[in-house]
Amino acid sequence: MQNVDCDHVGHRVYVRRTFVNGSIHYGIQCLKCLSIVKDDKHGNRPWLKAQEIPAGKAVYEYIDPEQVK
Numbered sequence: 001m002q003n004v005d006c007d008h009v010g011h012r013v014y015v016r017r018t019f020v021n022g023s024i025h026y027g028i029q030c031l032k033c034l035s036i037v038k039d040d041k042h043g044n045r046p047w048l049k050a051q052e053i054p055a056g057k058a059v060y061e062y063i064d065p066e067q068v069k
Contacts, residue, residue, distance in 0.1 A: 006033035014053050017062035026050055026059065034065040 011032040017025050025047040028037045038044040042052055053059060 006030060006035065008032070008035070008037045012037055012039075014048075014057050014059045015062040016059050026053060027062075029060075029062060031063075034063055034068065 008030040011030050012028050013031060015027055015029040015036075017027065019025065026049065027047050028039055028042070029035070030037050036046045038046055042048050
């Protein structure tokens with residue numbers, strides 16, 4: 001869910017999230033508010049396929065907002 005008070009500008013990174021069931025999902029996370037961000041260049045979807053991440057872009061581990069509080 002996106003934080004409506006954050007513009008997500010300049011704080012986006014590609015992330016890898018491993019769910020409890022072992023499935024792995026990729027997305028764009030805002031490091032300012034920790035929301036998963038939908039992006040036009042990826043069809044406004046929250047989760048991406050690994051091959052959709054541009055070559056050479058770093059992929060970081062997902063930061064769970066619930067663990068930060």
